[in-house]
Amino acid sequence: MSKTIFARIIDREIPANIVYEDDLCLAFHDVNPQAPTHVLLIPKSPISSLDETANDDAALLAHLLLMIPRLATQLKLADGYRVVVNCGPDGGQTVDHLHFHILGGRPLTWPPG
Numbered sequence: 001m002s003k004t005i006f007a008r009i010i011d012r013e014i015p016a017n018i019v020y021e022d023d024l025c026l027a028f029h030d031v032n033p034q035a036p037t038h039v040l041l042i043p044k045s046p047i048s049s050l051d052e053t054a055n056d057d058a059a060l061l062a063h064l065l066l067m068i069p070r071l072a073t074q075l076k077l078a079d080g081y082r083v084v085v086n087c088g089p090d091g092g093q094t095v096d097h098l099h100f101h102i103l104g105g106r107p108l109t110w111p112p113g
């Protein structure tokens, strides 16, 4: 299976505007932002989607979720933000590597399209 664009970002084969990194995850600005702040948080391990997570991923998933408010603070999203995980074709997932969209910097409407 060929490497996803996010795996290539993790391996520094293509550039990204990285805002946070640790042993387990990486966060960087989305190349096609849908809000003034639009950051993607991804695990470094190649999990293709939320559908492909298992019990063994519980600690990693907790780490990712706990990182989100810390990133929101770092990104100065004091007025709030939205977290989106697109899953599968109907969910609008286009990159087969689990990622959390963190969107903020303007009031976001509901429902999504």
Ligand code: DGP
Pocket (backbone or CB within 6 Å): 005, 014, 016, 017, 028, 029, 030, 031, 032, 040, 085, 086, 092, 093, 094, 095, 096
């Ligand atoms: P999704 O549709 O949920 O799979 O979101 C994939 C997101 O990834 C989309 O908002 C655009 C972003 N994206 C795609 N390619 C790149 C890239 O090469 N660099 C960055 N920074 N973001 C990318």
